[in-house]
Amino acid sequence: MDVHEIPTPAPVIQWPAFEANLAAMSAARPGTSLRPHVKAHKCTSIAAAQAERGHTAFTCATPGEMLGMIDAGLGDDLLLANETVDPRRLAALAARQDDASITVAIDSDATLAAAALAGIRRCLVDVDVGLPRCGCAPSDAGRLADAARSAGLEVRGVMGYEGHLMMVPEHGDRRRQVSDAMAALAGAHAEVGGDIVSAGGTGTFDMYDGTTVTELQAGSYALMDTQYATLGLPFHHALTILGTVIAVKDGYAVADVGLKALGMDHGNPTIAWEGTAVWFCSDEHVTFGTGELQFTVGEHVQVLPAHVDPTMAMHEIAYVVEGDTVVDEWPIDLRGWS
Ligand SMILES: Cc1ncc(COP(=O)(O)O)c(C=O)c1O
Known part of the structure; x- marks a missing residue:
């Protein structure tokens, strides 16, 4: 055609620019040091292109995205980086745990109880690092992890999304503020344990040297938009x-x-x-x-x-x-x- x-x-995707974006991010965050966020494109063909470059662990925002990724054979390591208490949707995820690795974010006793009741086996403690959205207080993360382990869940670590810092205009300023936010996440991680410290996005992709962050949750970088273009990425x-x-x-x-x-x-x-x-x-x-x-x-x-x-x-x-x-x-x- x-x-x-x-x-x-x-929507029209310019293949050369798309390929170049994937290559640039893979060079900066190879393999599973990038956990691409599929909410930015909602497209398993794009996720497959990311997986071909070695990024086989993914971030999702909805249970539906998780199920779609499993159906597409991309369920090696899926993180639902968002809270849900919907018993039907959590049960649908729990039913796929033999086909895929499913981890859900929890940030309260209520979200933990919903996950445990549905039979979810693995979780990550979502920590508030300054964005007024989900995430428990850093000081509550250890207690929540203990409660999750007592309820029989494996606790894989922590996540903290510093979305309020993605558009800080000046690079050095942004880096300093990210570093402060990641210090709070590191403190929570010390109490929680586990291998994963997950954070960040496209605007902060190059800001984690010297921090404990193990993986970046960026999504927009693959297609980009005019807001992110103002940062000169x-x-x-x-x-x-x-x-x-x-x-x-x-x-x-x-x-x-x-x-x-x-x-x-x-x-x-x-x-x-x-x-x-x-x-x-x-x-x-x-x-x-x-x-x-x-x-x-x-x-x-x-x-x-x-x-x-x-x-x-x-x-x-x-x-x-x-x-x-x-x-x-x-x-x-x-x-x-x-
Ligand atoms: C939990 C979470 N992680 C990561 C991201 C980063 O995505 P982006 O690459 O668009 O900055 C977002 C975006 O909103 C998010 O909500």
């Missing part, structure tokens, strides 16, 4: 949402890539034509100023998302392209809430 035949709006835009221009007016044009095709929590997307400026998005439309440029109805535009994770979750198929040729179609098969 030619790229011009792709029905829009649609060695990863490039591999994902665009292909759109079609459906109206051309005096000074602006409209394409069919709107709120229902883009994660917008990090702001407006960018049209990949210098001289254009996005004015706003509505449900099915992006309206952009055309400056000196001429557009015609029916032509394609490439739209760069500001946040890759929710963008991918809105689509069913990603088209992999090299030049003008579609070389593959990858189902975004980990989407949904089942």
Whole structure:
């Protein structure tokens, strides 16, 4: 198929940039020192490409992602790095423990009790390292690990996601703050024990020398987005949402890539034509100023998302392209809430 035949709006992955991103991260975090987060792409074909490079342990955000990874034969070592108390979903995971290695994050007596009741065998203590989200207080981690062991679970170690630091603009500043957060995680790990200290993301991929962190949970690096691009990381835009221009007016044009095709929590997307400026998005439309440029109805535009994770979750198929040729179609098969 030619790229011009792709029905829009649609995610398009530039194969050379994708390959380069995977290679750059593998060089920095080889093998299982990277535990790629699948929530950033929700696509087992991408996970398989990551596994081919030696990253055979994965991070997931939902039980459904875990089950999809097992079904795809990628269940060597799966971490649910998110809390769940849903007995049905935990039981569905527990039922697959003979086919796959399943570890779930716990951060409270309630999440531990739910995991134990469902028959989950392995856990990791999720520690609050400063992001106001999940995670127990570092001072409570040892007690929770003891309680988990008493309930019969294996405790593999700790995780602490310092998401509040991913976008600290200056590299040295970011590194210093990450190092403080990781000192809190190391303190918790000393009380918890186990082999795993799991942390970080794309924005902090190079910040763990001299810390006890054993693995990085990055996901966005594979496809990238305009927010992360502001940090000057060695990863490039591999994902665009292909759109079609459906109206051309005096000074602006409209394409069919709107709120229902883009994660917008990090702001407006960018049209990949210098001289254009996005004015706003509505449900099915992006309206952009055309400056000196001429557009015609029916032509394609490439739209760069500001946040890759929710963008991918809105689509069913990603088209992999090299030049003008579609070389593959990858189902975004980990989407949904089942
Ligand atoms: C638990 C967890 N780990 C790691 C990440 C890192 O992902 P990214 O590579 O997008 O920074 C995230 C992103 O939100 C996350 O929630």
